[in-house]
Amino acid sequence: MTTTDSRVDELHARFAATREDLDGAARPFTGQSDVKTRAGEAVRYAATAARNGRQQVSQVRESVQQRPGRWAGAGVGVLVLAAAIIGATAWHRSRQRPPRRATRALRNVAGRRAR
Known part of the structure; x- marks a missing residue:
């Protein structure tokens, strides 16, 4: 009986x-299954982000009030850049289209006369 007991x-x-090994392997996953804690962390993160966003908005407001010329210049620069991009895109598209037959024929005739 002693052999059976041993x-x-x-x-x-x-x-x-084996239980200890499995417990050590499963321990990192226990935090992921705790939905309540993860939801609380997400709420805290969102609240912090909202506070930071409000602070940044107030800083921008103060900057606009203190230096309106810089902001106006930056706005004009953005508008000029947008207009340049739109113009370059329109020009590029017009260069990609094949000319109409009549236009192409007129250019050929005008090219022959110039020679």
């Missing part, structure tokens, strides 16, 4: 060791 004790020890 085998049982050996199995119990192996089971305990």
Whole structure:
């Protein structure tokens, strides 16, 4: 009977060791399954981001009030850049279209006369 008891004790020890190994492997995942804690962290993060956003908006307002010329210049620069991009895009598209037959024929005739 002692051999059976020793085998049982050996199995119990192996089971305990396996449980400890599995517990150590599963420990990193326990935080992911806690939905309540993760939701609370998300709410805190969103509240912090909102506070930071409000602070940035107030800083921009103060900057606009203190230096309106700089902001007006920046606005004009953005508008000029947008107009340049739109103009370049329109020009590029017009260069990609093949000319109409009549236009092409007129250019050929005008090219022959110039020679």
